[in-house]
Amino acid sequence: MKSRLFSLAIYLTATISGMLVLLYPFFLPVILRQTGFGMMRTGEMPLMMTFLLGLCLVALLFEAQGQMVNTKLVALLGILVAINSALRFIETAIPGPGGFTPIFFLIILVGYVFGGRAGFLMGALTLLVSALVTGGVGPWLPAQMFTAGWVGMSVIILRPLVTALSARRAQGSFLSNRMEIYLLAGFGLLWGFLYGGIMNLWQWPFIAGPQSQSYAAGMGFLATVRHYLAFYLVTSLVWDAVAAFGNVLLLLALGAPALRALRRFRHRFEFTYTPETSAVTVRQGDKLIP
Amino acid sequence: MKQPWAWVSWLIATIVILSITRNPLYLLLILMCVIFVGMSLRQSGAETVSPYSLWKLAAWILLLSTAFNALTSHYGQTVLFTIPGKLPLLSGPVTMEAMVYGFTNGLVLTGILASFMVLNLALTVRELISLIPQAFFPLAVVTSIAVTYLPTTLRQFRQIREAQGIRGHQMRTLRDWLPLWMPLLVGGLEHAMQLAEAMTARGFASTRPGEQRGGITPRIFLIIGLVLLAIGWIAQLGGAGVYGLAIIVSGALLIFGGLWFLGRESPRTSYHSPGWGWQDWLNMLVSLVVMAICILPMLEPINQTLFYDPYPTLSLPPFSPLLGMAMLGLLLPGVFAHFKSTHEKLDLKARRRASHGRTEV
Secondary structure, rough: HHHHHHHHHHHHHHHHHHHHHHOOHHHHHHHHHOOOOOOOOOHHHHHHHHHHHHHHHHHHHHHHOOOOOHHHHHHHHHHHHHHHHHHHHHHHHHOOOOOOOOHHHHHHHHHHHHHHHHHHHHHHHHEEEHHHOOOOOOOOHHHHHHHHHHHHHHHHHHHHHHHHHHHHHHHHOOOOOOHHHHHHHHHHHHHHHHHHHHHHHHHHHHOOOOOHHHHHHHHHHHHHHHHHHHHHHHHHHHHHHHHHHHHHHHHHHHHHHHHHHHHHHHHOOOOOOOOOOOOOOEEEEEEEEE | OHHHHHHHHHHHHHHHHHHHHHHHHHHHHHHHHHHHHHHHHHOOOOOOOOOOHHHHHHHHHHHHHHHHHHHHHHOOEEEEEEEEOOOOOOOOOHHHHHOOOOHHHHHHHHHHHHHHHHHHHHOOOHHOOOOHHHHHHHHHHHHHHHHHHHHHHHHHHHHHHHHHHOOOOOOOOOOHHHHHHHHHHHHHHHHHHHHHHHHHOOOOOOOOOOOOOOOOOOHHHHHHHHHHHHHHHHHHHHOHHHHHHHHHHHHHHHHHHHHHHHHHOOOOOOOOOOOOOHHHHHHHHHHHHHHHHOOOOOHHHHHHHHHOOOOOOOOOOOOOOHHHHHHHHHHHHHHHHHHHHHHHHHHHHHHHHHHHHHHOO
């Protein structure tokens, strides 16, 4: 119980700290009004953000790996991360249209089947491994890993919903038997836009652009939201829409059989090794040495 | 120079300087240093799998960044021409200042990309994985498995495609990916099963199930550290300056402390660990000194020239020869790589000559 509380505290503090780093343009006016000071030099901000996000990610990874000293999870994640990184490798060599990327499909399914912790690790490590093998290590990596990790972790919120809807279906409601896949596809759609939106926050305050889309310290909350939405609509909406609908198409076309395979293997992975302490004996001459 | 941490110190120094300056003269100087290091590494035989070409990427970034800022940011007093009409975003004066600012941003981005490319060139994937702290050894094992299994996955994908092709499989719709995707996934999961059994048989993670490593102390360190990070960040944004930074640093130290505490419980052995040679120490020292010269507030007369703003009227960027000389310290890894490749070439020539002489005899 105590361990679970600590775990929850780390997830919450790391996530809130990470969100504070990413969302600072929206609450900065309140702070400036309270303190009456100017803000730090903008040139140092991207560096500081990368550092702080990196530390939040480190804390989340530490907690997510928690009791992962388990051969089954280590082997499973290693292989699934390799498969997903191979998809990204292929995507880097043959770029798809707009922001289309096949990696979120498997991250969502793994998080849904194996739980939030495995989902978080799947998302974060896919981005890490694919960056290592494609030479894509850069200051953007902590933010990418953080966000992709959350894609895999947050998918567990669908589980109670699916359970509730399945219960209604059992009672004779006219819900489709593909409802689970539709929900996952909807989730993929949402994260297609959210991922782009969050990744934009990392760079938006430092991009010089038209006045109606740029960030300027001292703007009110509503003005900041308005400017960010304008920036997002102009620069990212189409790109992210391709990513989001790509997720939907992949989940609708390949999701159901992949889900069945992952579930089958989850059952197969549910075996435990128990050391037979009494049987660990060595015959030496006529004696049995325990 | 083969010690990964020496390369990391060089990278940190380069990125820090690139992030704090907007002076195009210094940016060009650093970019030249980074390119020299990269070219020296290539000469000494380093190879990378990066699918990007730095030159093409740099050209695109500089072009797009300059054009985007010039066409959409209409500040500045040196007007080059005016886009007529009421086109959203575009209409208005196009100024020289906006072009220079866009070009400067492009230089920063190119410099950051180039320095990471150099790191990818200098270190192998194995060496990059060895940088993962000891506390994260399960994640390091996962990463190692993934990196090792990746070429096999790509080979399997090719084999499955060929096998399906022989059976007359054609790719028309998205669902036609299913006969390729499912064998790849199921084959991978079967492999994971075998790997898990093999690892268990060899005693990997043979601790009691459910045993929490490190106990509660490192987790308390982490929680307090994260809270301090958040407080320090808000204080820093609110203009608390040094105090905010001090809170952030103490939070970071607590997090690192927690990880160190945990890492001690997972001793790591390696077949061959790269030692620290004099070149590594010298490079690390020089990188730290260059970074300190650029960021220390007490050296402001020198590092003040790092700050430059082309708005509202374009002027020549300031340049301190002393700071420029200091930045040339970032060339050091390239100089070492260059000497190494020259030495190797001379050595090879001498050996060839010797063997040629023996044949003649």
